[in-house]
Amino acid sequence: MANTRQSTKRARQSDKRQDRNQAVRSATKSTLKAAMDAITKLDAAQAKEAYTAAVKALSKAASKGALPKGRAARKISRLTLFVKKTKPGVVATK
Numbered sequence: 001m002a003n004t005r006q007s008t009k010r011a012r013q014s015d016k017r018q019d020r021n022q023a024v025r026s027a028t029k030s031t032l033k034a035a036m037d038a039i040t041k042l043d044a045a046q047a048k049e050a051y052t053a054a055v056k057a058l059s060k061a062a063s064k065g066a067l068p069k070g071r072a073a074r075k076i077s078r079l080t081l082f083v084k085k086t087k088p089g090v091v092a093t094k
Contacts, residue, residue, distance in 0.1 A: 024066035031057040035079065039086055048090045051083050 062072035
C-alpha cells in the first residue's frame, strides 16, 4: 500500500503501464498466432500479408518496451525461418 503522494502516483503509473503493455503483448500474440495459421494453411499472398503484419507487431511491441528487444528479434527470426521452410518465395532472400 502506497503511503506517500509520490508512491501513490507511482503505483497509478505502474498500473497504467502494466495494462497498456498487457494489451500490446496480447495483440502481438494474436497477430503472431494468426500469421502462423495463415502461413500453414493459406496461399502465398495471404501468408505474406500475415507475415508482414506479425513482424510489424513484434517490432512495434519491442520499440514500445512491451517486449524485450531480444525476444522480439528471436521471434521474428524464427518466424522468418518457418516461412522460408514452409512457403519459399514469400520472404525475399538476400
